[in-house]
Amino acid sequence: MAPSTCLSRKFVSILMSKGFAITALIFGLVTTKSAQAEGEVRIALSSNTKSIVISGLNLSVFDGVIGERLATAVGEANISLRVSNARVRISTKNLKYDKKAKRESKKLIFESNDGVRVDGTLYLGRISAEVRKGRLLVINRIPVETYLLGIVGSEMNPLWPSDALKAQAVAARTYAMQRRMIMRYANRPYDLESTVLSQVYKGAERISQSVIDAVSLTRGEVLSHNHRLVEALFHSTCGGQTNSAREAFGNHVSYLVPKKCKWCRPSPRYRWETQLSLKDLESSLQKAKLIRGKLTEIYRKNGQMKTTAFTRNKKFFLSSRSLRTASGYSKVFSSKFSAKTRGAYVHFSGRGFGHGVGMCQWGAKGLADAGYNYLEILAHYYSGSGVHRVY
Numbered sequence: 132m133a134p135s136t137c138l139s140r141k142f143v144s145i146l147m148s149k150g151f152a153i154t155a156l157i158f159g160l161v162t163t164k165s166a167q168a169e170g171e172v173r174i175a176l177s178s179n180t181k182s183i184v185i186s187g188l189n190l191s192v193f194d195g196v197i198g199e200r201l202a203t204a205v206g207e208a209n210i211s212l213r214v215s216n217a218r219v220r221i222s223t224k225n226l227k228y229d230k231k232a233k234r235e236s237k238k239l240i241f242e243s244n245d246g247v248r249v250d251g252t253l254y255l256g257r258i259s260a261e262v263r264k265g266r267l268l269v270i271n272r273i274p275v276e277t278y279l280l281g282i283v284g285s286e287m288n289p290l291w292p293s294d295a296l297k298a299q300a301v302a303a304r305t306y307a308m309q310r311r312m313i314m315r316y317a318n319r320p321y322d323l324e325s326t327v328l329s330q331v332y333k334g335a336e337r338i339s340q341s342v343i344d345a346v347s348l349t350r351g352e353v354l355s356h357n358h359r360l361v362e363a364l365f366h367s368t369c370g371g372q373t374n375s376a377r378e379a380f381g382n383h384v385s386y387l388v389p390k391k392c393k394w395c396r397p398s399p400r401y402r403w404e405t406q407l408s409l410k411d412l413e414s415s416l417q418k419a420k421l422i423r424g425k426l427t428e429i430y431r432k433n434g435q436m437k438t439t440a441f442t443r444n445k446k447f448f449l450s451s452r453s454l455r456t457a458s459g460y461s462k463v464f465s466s467k468f469s470a471k472t473r474g475a476y477v478h479f480s481g482r483g484f485g486h487g488v489g490m491c492q493w494g495a496k497g498l499a500d501a502g503y504n505y506l507e508i509l510a511h512y513y514s515g516s517g518v519h520r521v522y
Contacts, residue, residue, distance in 0.1 A: 168522040169275045169351065171256070172307050174332055175321040176249055177269040182213040183250055185258065187243040192226065195238030195259055202226040212239070212260055214267060219260050237261060246335055254334040255281070263320070270321050271334070279304055279346045282330050284337030286365070287492055292499035295492075296345035298508040301518060302490055303330055305353040305363035308521075312360070327460060349505070351522040354513055356386050361516050366485025367492050368398040370467055373512065374487035379452065379466070386513045387488050394497025400464050400484035401493075406476045407462060416440065419457035422447045429454075429477045431470040438470060452486075460485075489513065 177183065186209045192202040203226070204210075210223045220235040228234070238261040241247050247258045249269060256273030279300055283289075287299045310329065311322040323329040354361045362384060364376075369392050376387035395401055413426035424442035431438040431451070438454050440447040451466035468481030490512040498508045506518055 170311070171272055171274050172278050172311050172323060173321040174271040174273065174278065175268065175324050176254070176258075176271055177267060178263065179266050181266060182211065183260070183267055183269060184248075185210040185212060185241050185260075186248040186251075187241070188245045189243055190247065191242045192221070193240040193242070194233075194236045195240045195261065196236055199232075200229055201232040201234075201236070201239075202228045210241075212267065214262050214265060217262050217265075219262060219267065249334075252334045253336060268320060271325075275304065275307060276346060276350060278307060278332070280338045280342055281332050281334050281336075282307075283345055284339055284342040285331045285333040287495075289337065289339040289341045291496045293341065293345065294503065294505040294508060295495040295499040296341055297349050297505035298490065298495050298499075299365070299492065300345045300349045301352050301354060301505065301509060302363040302365050304349070304351075305355075305360055306330060306365075308353060309360040309362060351520045352518050353521055354509060354516045355519050356513070356516040361386055361513055362489075363513065364486070364489035365492060365512075366483075366487055366489065368395045368400045368465075368482075368484040369487050369491040369494060370395070370401055370465065370481075370483030373489065373491055374466075376488055379486050379488045386516045388514055390512055390514070392491050392494040394495075394501065395491050395493035397497065398484070398493035400482075402482050403464050403484075404478070404480045405462065405464070406473075406478045407458060409472065409475055409477060412458060412477060415457045415459070416449075416454070419453070421449055421453055421457055428472040429470050430472065431468065433469045 186207070188207055190204045190208050190210065191200060192210070193200050205227070208223070208225055210221060210226065212219055213222055215235060218235045218237055219239045221239070238259060241258045246253045246255050248254070249258060254271045255277050256271055259270045259272060261268050282303045283296055283300050286303060287296060289296070307323060307330070314322045325332040354363050364387065372392060373390045375389050376382055376384035409426050412429065416422045416426065422440050422442055424444050426440060426442055428441040429438060437448040438451055440449055451468065455463040455466055463479055465481055465483035465485060465487060467483050467487070468479050470477055470479050490509070495508050498511065509516070509518060
């Protein structure tokens, strides 16, 4: 049986237990009129490849420039796309083309009632592919509430308490809508990315009953401050206290201030240690143009604002954020660390995971376990903000 068939049947079984039909999931668990009110978001799934594989059941292919249907597929189809002279070209034979339809366009759009797979990962909504700077820009266009079904379970463990998941749903909805407003004002081709640079988005793979409940029970709810959407940042683990926006990013935001947090202690990254080789760090820091010359030592003491990097000829002062960005977010887990060179390696000892600003996700879990509801959780991490329903 095709993977997408199995997955869509799983969705059906979950939704039927709640009284929903599969089309309700695909169009945002809402009516058509409500879906128009919530709008859609554009998620960049890929922007640095010259070929991808689109697959799914009963796919329809449209020319995204003129809006006409180019081809359809009966049953399971695997469609290879590649860049060809600044156009997206289909190099698959198992499609039924409409009369005189071309096999390439500046932009192609793919739709299926059972979702569309991009290189094996299932996404609801529409998938578009176009060429930007010689590479394929692949975008998932999807209603906000349906997007959240893929976000909440990717950003937070679906087995965590309901109020933690609801707090995540409100924060993620607010962040998505605020980014959509900014990116469209700037005339950008997409609103969000699918990685930690925006919000971790794994399509429809992490949808579960608990996620559906969290999204539907908070439908349309966002965080606001002085009648404006807040920048609802969140992270895995703060390590005892969240960071201010000024400390992490250099700009003051009144509702993103340090907050004590004793509830994230169970996190595996509450305290952490790791080591990286001087050679690897040298390569990363040179590539980021943070140092010049052969790296001999890195040192940072707890409480210091700067990290000191020594080369044979010079001493460089690095911000913790720039060092973490250069070395990799999954290697140096936060900006709260001490560092000491031991032989050919640098030993890091730190606390927390992520930038530390806004809601601590492990802290949200701890608060929910302690009996706090999602409104109280959000009020703790976003000072002076309130939750309001916008549709």
